[in-house]
Amino acid sequence: MGERRAAPPADAANGRPLRFAVIGAGMAGILSAIKLEEAGFRDFTVYEKAERVGGTWRENTYPGLSCDVPSHLYSYSFELNPEWSHRFSPGREIQAYFESVARKHGVEGRTRFGDEVARCEFSGGRWRLETKSGHRDDADVVIAATGVLHHPNLPDIPGLDDFEGALFHSARWDHAVALDGRRIGVVGTGSTAVQIVSALADRAAKLVMFQRTAQWIMPQENPPFSDEEKAEFRRRPETLRGLHQNLSALFTTFSNGVVDAGSDQMKMIEAACLANLENSVRDPVLREKLRPSYRAACKRLVISPDFYHAIQKPAAELETAGIERVEARGVRTRDGRLHELDVLVLATGFRPDRFIRPTEVIGRGGVRLADVWAKRPIAYLSISVPGFPNLFMLNGPNGPVGNFSLIEVAELQFAYILQLVDPLRSGRCREISPSLEATQRFEAERVEAAKHTIWATGCRSWYLDDRGVPSSWPFSFDRFRAEMAKPKLEAYELG
Ligand SMILES: Cc1cc2nc3c(=O)[nH]c(=O)nc-3n(C[C@H](O)[C@H](O)[C@H](O)COP(=O)(O)OP(=O)(O)OC[C@H]3O[C@@H](n4cnc5c(N)ncnc54)[C@H](O)[C@@H]3O)c2cc1C
Numbered sequence: 001m002g003e004r005r006a007a008p009p010a011d012a013a014n015g016r017p018l019r020f021a022v023i024g025a026g027m028a029g030i031l032s033a034i035k036l037e038e039a040g041f042r043d044f045t046v047y048e049k050a051e052r053v054g055g056t057w058r059e060n061t062y063p064g065l066s067c068d069v070p071s072h073l074y075s076y077s078f079e080l081n082p083e084w085s086h087r088f089s090p091g092r093e094i095q096a097y098f099e100s101v102a103r104k105h106g107v108e109g110r111t112r113f114g115d116e117v118a119r120c121e122f123s124g125g126r127w128r129l130e131t132k133s134g135h136r137d138d139a140d141v142v143i144a145a146t147g148v149l150h151h152p153n154l155p156d157i158p159g160l161d162d163f164e165g166a167l168f169h170s171a172r173w174d175h176a177v178a179l180d181g182r183r184i185g186v187v188g189t190g191s192t193a194v195q196i197v198s199a200l201a202d203r204a205a206k207l208v209m210f211q212r213t214a215q216w217i218m219p220q221e222n223p224p225f226s227d228e229e230k231a232e233f234r235r236r237p238e239t240l241r242g243l244h245q246n247l248s249a250l251f252t253t254f255s256n257g258v259v260d261a262g263s264d265q266m267k268m269i270e271a272a273c274l275a276n277l278e279n280s281v282r283d284p285v286l287r288e289k290l291r292p293s294y295r296a297a298c299k300r301l302v303i304s305p306d307f308y309h310a311i312q313k314p315a316a317e318l319e320t321a322g323i324e325r326v327e328a329r330g331v332r333t334r335d336g337r338l339h340e341l342d343v344l345v346l347a348t349g350f351r352p353d354r355f356i357r358p359t360e361v362i363g364r365g366g367v368r369l370a371d372v373w374a375k376r377p378i379a380y381l382s383i384s385v386p387g388f389p390n391l392f393m394l395n396g397p398n399g400p401v402g403n404f405s406l407i408e409v410a411e412l413q414f415a416y417i418l419q420l421v422d423p424l425r426s427g428r429c430r431e432i433s434p435s436l437e438a439t440q441r442f443e444a445e446r447v448e449a450a451k452h453t454i455w456a457t458g459c460r461s462w463y464l465d466d467r468g469v470p471s472s473w474p475f476s477f478d479r480f481r482a483e484m485a486k487p488k489l490e491a492y493e494l495g
Contacts, residue, residue, distance in 0.1 A: 018425060020044035021129055021139035023117045023356065025107065026055020028145035028394035028410045030098060031076065033107040035414050045137065046107065047129075049116035053102045055147050057095040060192075062173045062345075064199025065091030066222070068191055068303040072240065073247035073405045076101060080240045082233030088222045088303075121362040122389060125430055140430075141421060144393045145410075146359070148401060149350040153462075155187060159326040163344055167326075170196065170347040177343055181205045185331055185339060187323070188347035189215045191300065194307045196347055201310035208317045208339050210331065213460065214289065216273040216296040219280075220303045251404040255477035258297055258402060261454045270296040280308035289320050294459035301403050352462050353377055353471070355396055363388035364433075373397075376465050378443050380434035380491065381483055382473065383413060383420075389431035389495065390424065392417045398446060400473040400480055401463075412484040419487050429494035438491035449474035 020041060022032045025048035033046050052058050067074045071084035074094070079101045085093060102108055112135070119130040120142055129137040152169040154160075160167065166177040170192045183206040186193050194217070197209050225233075233240045257265025273296040281287040290311070311318055321333035330341040355377055361369035364387050372385060379385050382399035383392050394410045394417075395401070401409075423429045447469055450456060455463045455470035465471045473480055 017041070017043050018140045018421070019138065020141045020143060021117075021120075021127065021137060022046040022143045022145055023120075023359070024048060024055065024145035024147060025050075025053040025102070025111050025113075026058075026145060026147055027098060027407055028147075028414075029053075029055070029143075030102045030105075030107050031407075031410050031414055032143045032145055032394065033110050034076075034078075034101075034105045035418065037105065039418055044110065044139075046111040047115060047117045047131065048111050048113050049132075051113050052099070053108065053111065054095045054098045056149060057091055057098055059150075059171050060091055060173075061175070062091075062170045062192065062196050062199075062347075063179070063203075064195035064197075065192075066195065067091075067094055068220075069251065069403065069405045070247050072243045073251060074407055075244065076407055077244060077411060079104075080237070080244055082230055082237075082240055084225060086222050086224050088220070117359050119360040119362070120391070121360075122364055122391075123362075127390065140424065141390045141392070143417065144356045144391065144396070146356045146393075148352055148355065148395045148399075148406075151351040151354045152346075153349045153351050155346060155348045157187075157323055157326055159332075162328050163326050163330075163341075164328045165330075165342045165344060167344045168346070170345055171350070173345075179203055179343065182342040183330075183340060184208070184343045184345065185210060185341040186345045186347050187331075188349065189213060189302075190347065190349055191302050192349070193347035194302050194304050196345060197316065198304060198306050198310040201313040201316045204315050206317070206341075207313075207315050208319050208331070208341070209311065210323055210333075211289070211318055211320050212322065213299070214292040214320075215299065215302045216270075216292050217276055217307050218269065218273055218296070218301050218303045219276040220305055222305045248405075248408060251408075252477045252481075255400065255402065255404050258455070259449070259453045259474055259476055261295070261452060261457050266295070266297060266454055269301065273301075276308065281312065283312070286312070286318060289318055292459075295454060295457045297403075297454045298457045298459035299455075299461040300463070303403070349462055352401070353397075353465070355393065361388065361391070363391070364431075376467075376471070378439065380439040380442055381416075383417065384434050386434050386436040386439050386493075389433040391433075392420065398471050398473060400477065402472060404477070409480075412481060416484040416487060420492070423489075423494055431495040432492050433495075434491055435493050442491075446474055 022029050025046050066088045071089040115131040115133050118132045121128045127139045127142045152171050168174045180203050184204045185208045187210045189211045257263040321335040324332045324334045331339045367387050377397035379397045382396045450470040453474050463470045463472050
């Protein structure tokens with residue numbers, strides 16, 4: 001990645017340069033715009049329904065938000081950042097990073113903000129796009145960079161509407177609501193809930209974490225980078241590059257480990273999480289409440305330097321009785337107790353199976369993506385779908401998600417997509433889509449491999465699909481890299 005590609009010939013087979021529409025201006029949409037430009041494609045528009053770039057990092061602004069892979073890995077490989085403040089930098093810094101990269105590369109000028117793509121139809125060999133404002137556009141290629149953790153998952157708890165305090169999802173934080181000295185409830189125990197509880201334990205008068213499932217907590221310190229270290233990164237870009245590469249290698253080892261539940265990496269992670277629990281939580285009753293009944297990394301591993309410390313603070317309480325309902329004054333648990341609250345935060349995650357939906361996508365012959373995906377979303381190598389030519393997804397179905405950098409994933413995917421575009425650019429074909437046979441073969445292999453991963457070892461998690469099959473990339477990260485290095489064109493239909 002990173003090197004400039006030769007500009008494409010002025011004319012493709014149809015006598016004009018290819019036109020692209022990129023949907024979404026989060027991390028993956030910004031990447032797409034930069035890489036298209038770098039590859040010599042000038043005719044493209046990015047569509048973003050919000051008013052700013054940033055996606056996840058624009059929408060999530062809750063107290064305590066940080067990335068949970070090291071910042072020097074959670075960076076574009078071509079825009080390493082010597083200024084990261086911490087090993088795991090805060091969300092607002094990440095949002096500022098994406099904004100500055102987008103600005104530097106002129107992405108904002110390429111983006112139509114505040115306009116949601118409502119419909120894309122493949123007709124007459126091109127994609128016809130229509131936005132919510134009624135704007136229409138035609139494109140040869142559509143890049144769907146619409147996000148994976150984007151649509152908030154709202155829990156089905158009776159009485160949510162009855163609550164008279166402030167109530168919001170963690171991705172819709174209401175900053176007008178005061179927090180200091182208030183009684184705050186947090187529903188959920190995932191990475192977000194853990195970050196919020198750690199940030200508020202000293203500020204709230206009372207902080208109740210409503211736990212359905214205990215989580216393993218991987219201890220990770222989060223030291224700041226010193227001025228000297230940052231100066232060194234600025235002075236010697238090769239140090240920064242080395243750091244990025246070393247972290248990438250480390251996380252590759254980790255990702256290779258999660259797909260083999262019996263691997264040494266998994267045993268090491270389990271031991272570290274167990275020692276963290278045993279050594280950090282003094283009260284034996286609380287310790288048992290916090291002890292998960294499944295293996296570490298079966299659910300997305302929660303990384304935290306200070307959660308156990310926070311949950312033992314005087315204002316904090318871990319409630320495990322289960323929520324019966326929400327009432328005007330607070331949350332009633334199944335043991336009949338009413339937790340009176342001023343603020344209730346739903347840290348209940350996202351709907352990770354939505355992808356480009358609810359955008360209506362209509363492929364060849366009038367086939368609707370919503371119908372093809374009615375049971376569950378599938379895609380060949382997580383990028384494209386049979387019958388939907390020249391439509392490519394970043395961070396699409398069954399791709400690698402988990403405790404590693406989705407930026408690295410998207411960069412590898414985009415380099416692959418550019419190679420799929422090559423036959424379009426050269427005029428060898430006008431349409432490219434994966435064959436049904438290759439997609440079904442891949443899917444069967446994926447489902448079989450998923451059974452051997454750590455995610456299939458007996459927990460309930462957002463990785464699991466409606467059948468209980470982990471929906472993440474079940475092969476090693478090395479295999480992902482190898483697959484993305486060069487498309488096997490025999491798996492595609494060129495028309
Ligand atoms: C709280 C939180 C913490 C995370 N921490 C990490 C981490 O530490 N490491 C990591 O690798 N990943 C992390 N992730 C995952 C994170 O989502 C990805 O790293 C990355 O930001 C995804 O970028 P994206 O561009 O694919 O999607 P998004 O950031 O979701 O962006 C999608 C964009 O598309 C726009 N959009 C969607 N549909 C349309 C449409 N029809 N028309 C127009 N615009 C549209 C949206 O408005 C949005 O701006 C985290 C996610 C969350 C929620």
